[in-house]
Amino acid sequence: MLLRILAMRVRENELIEKIAAALGRRPRVSGELRLGIGDDAALFRPRAGREIILTCDWFLEGTHFFREKHPPDSVGWKCLARALSDIAAMGATPRCFLLSLALPASHTGRWLSEFLRGLSRASRKFACVLAGGDTTQGRGILIHIAAIGDAPTGRAVRRSGARPGDFVYVSGRLGEAELGLQILRGNRGFLNSKNPLLKKHLYPEPRLALGEWLAKKRLASAMMDLSDGLSSDLPRLCATNGVGALLESARIPQTRHSDVARKQGLDSLCLALHGGDDYELLFTVPPPKVRALPRTIQGVILTSIGKITRESKLALRNEDGREQALAARGWDPFR
Amino acid sequence: MLLRILAMRVRENELIEKIAAALGRRPRVSGELRLGIGDDAALFRPRAGREIILTCDWFLEGTHFFREKHPPDSVGWKCLARALSDIAAMGATPRCFLLSLALPASHTGRWLSEFLRGLSRASRKFACVLAGGDTTQGRGILIHIAAIGDAPTGRAVRRSGARPGDFVYVSGRLGEAELGLQILRGNRGFLNSKNPLLKKHLYPEPRLALGEWLAKKRLASAMMDLSDGLSSDLPRLCATNGVGALLESARIPQTRHSDVARKQGLDSLCLALHGGDDYELLFTVPPPKVRALPRTIQGVILTSIGKITRESKLALRNEDGREQALAARGWDPFR
Structure with missing residues (x-):
């Protein structure tokens, strides 16, 4: 019954509000991100001479972390940090990310606040702003990050290119x-x-x-x-x-x-x-x-x-x- | 025991191979997508005068579909179609998408093949190519689509802009x-x-x-x-x-x-x-x-x-x- 009451307390709109408040309420219209959370999609305008880097990562309870072992603040930090590692591996610069969260209603309170604190710290540290995402209810804690970066056109470093002797x-x-x-x-x-x-x-x-x-x-x-x-x-x-x-x-x-x-x-x-x-x-x-x-x-x-x-x-x-x-x-x- | 054998049969690399084969094996280097699956990240080079549209959607078993009710082919079609609906809502053109899949080992055979058939049909129909993604094992079927589109700079239609009398x-x-x-x-x-x-x-x-x-x-x-x-x-x-x-x-x-x-x-x-x-x-x-x-x-x-x-x-x-x-x-x- 308590679970049901908790479930009733939180609505998707409120959840989005909470995320927006933790990670920057105003849609950023400066820099590359022209339109952030709150619309159907985000708008990103790369600077001239740069191309876009796209990558994404799961971060799932039971596979990538355990709720009884990992502090929520670390879960927030790490889900973004590891997605940005793929941007680093291209020699690119992170710009923005899409956060998708599926949470049990029981984890939309304190757990979520601490998660967002860690995520927000990583977002500031790596200069990568929230651009949008999707939220829903889940039985477990499911996190997905899609990260967007850019690099000077033609300069991104690929996996291909290694030669014998290197x-x-x-x-x-x-x-x-x-x-x-x-x-x-x-x-x-x-x-x-x-x-x-x-x-x-x-x-x-x-x-x-x-x-x-x-x-x-x-x-x-x-x-x-x-x-x-x-x-x-x-x-x-x-x-x-x-x-x-x-x-x-x-x-x-x-x-x-x-x-x-x-x-x-x-x-x-x-x-x-x-x-x-x-x-x-x-x-x-x-x-x-x-x-x-x-x-x-x-x-x-x-x-x-x-x-x-x-x-x-x-x-x-x-x-x-x-x-x-x-x-x-x-x-x-x-x- | 059978489950364990099934789990042993499938490796992440093989899964990625299967997805790549169904949705276009070769990294596309034509058009906007300069580097597709198989690297740390995808490279997207928008045409001059266009800006990027970013959106994403969960598609989760038990919330958005039921494995005993929904044909896997429809699950594949719909997960992409609904993400592209957000691109349509901006008045933009879809270009590519990132597919993230978490699957039980039991669903990496026939279910996955039919899912990929539906997804591939939608991908061709809406001219939106696979650019990358992430795969892992899951207890349930978890799907996440991040879709990337573009629109002439300044032309995307937002949620804001409605006036009394409209x-x-x-x-x-x-x-x-x-x-x-x-x-x-x-x-x-x-x-x-x-x-x-x-x-x-x-x-x-x-x-x-x-x-x-x-x-x-x-x-x-x-x-x-x-x-x-x-x-x-x-x-x-x-x-x-x-x-x-x-x-x-x-x-x-x-x-x-x-x-x-x-x-x-x-x-x-x-x-x-x-x-x-x-x-x-x-x-x-x-x-x-x-x-x-x-x-x-x-x-x-x-x-x-x-x-x-x-x-x-x-x-x-x-x-x-x-x-x-x-x-x-x-x-x-x-x-």
Whole structure:
């Protein structure tokens, strides 16, 4: 009965009002966004000489997050951050997004307010404004983000373009998000979301500045983001290009918290190879351009982890010089 | 155990392959879409002098359709058609869409093939190509469409712009989709989807040609599509403009199947006022421009059903001249 009363209390119009209030009530008519929420559709007018980048991502309870584990504020932050990671992977600039929410009536109060707080923080931080969306009632919490960005025409970096001999680079340290997830899962109830071990999992930062810089300097021959794990994502980049890769295990940048990982029964190299949710950039650089790459950009390390090979297989060379095949063991929702 | 085997059979990469094969394998590099599925994001380059229209819609099992009632082919058609109705309501032209699917492993075989057949038909019919999307496993069938269109800069028709004295118009006959839904719900199992009474519910046609024509001729001062029902949608248009409306009950275009409706215990006027899912256009026309409107456009009737009033209330005048308040009784997912 209480549920029914709650359901009666909230109407779709009110929900839209609440979202609009949290994320900017006035339809923005400045910049590229000419018409925002409140109409049938949004209007976006790109600046001359730029093309549009379109991407979207599910963020579903039970698959991408758990309501009893993930603070709603982190759910709000992360749903936008991971969609913008695809924009970063094109070397583009985020502009606006469409938020689609299906919520149980019981989650349209405090949960929604905290979710919107996290989403709003990410929206301001990454300069990506709400342009519209769709709301409905759901049995579970369903979130979908469609993100729109732009890039100078012809400058977006694609997955294709990698050539044998190109160096394979990653940004940041890999596997820390997976470590955070395992810590979260191993604990009962909520953990302090300020715990630095959880930051990479709860509040990832898309590598927007790095992506834009690489595109502007034309340094990356191919690029994608790491969302499912290096061992699952690198084969996709290789398949697009009909090439393979040979990685050096000693060069893969691992978590600095290997002691914590060990306590969890996890190996840092395995986390780095197969852990999902990193939202770091994976890119290839032709040999003559390697010198132009700094070691870090805005505090984010850049590491050459191997090379693109002509033969279309993926291999990992251990410190003792032996090579082994690298099997895709990253995240697959259908596994 | 069988479910587990099915789940193992399908991988995300294979699912994406299947979708790509059904909807156009090659990334289109002609026209506005410069890069389609298979990368982190799609690239869209609008023609000079045009701006982008962005909209999105949920299409969820249990809320928007029922797997035991709705043919998968109709689910595929309708999820795109209703998203494009928002593009029609701006007077814009559809260009491409992002398809996000969450499916139980049991529905990645025949159900998915039929769904894709319907979606592919709609995609060709409305000249709107697949640009990308996201797939994952779900307990229920979750569909989300983000649609992208364009319109000559400054020409898109908004919800704002209606003035007191403007005539209120609708396209087509209202309430037929709701009648179809009621027939479908009253029957056990599947009905023949070719039944003409079900067509409006199962295979709606967004009024794209009409919307574009109204925008081009600058005839509509405000426009939106009818998705939740006239009595729920008209108040939204009025609220945006700070106005009201007086409708003439005798003028509301009702279903020609009023006998069928009566057998279902339904009143044709009630269906027309409150029935959802019509995907007809609701628009206002300033008095001097009314003469330019034909009675039909491509077989779709256009009907003036009343006028915009200064006083911000909604009223319905019956045939005997008495007025009554028109309450919002259309579709609200939170009711």
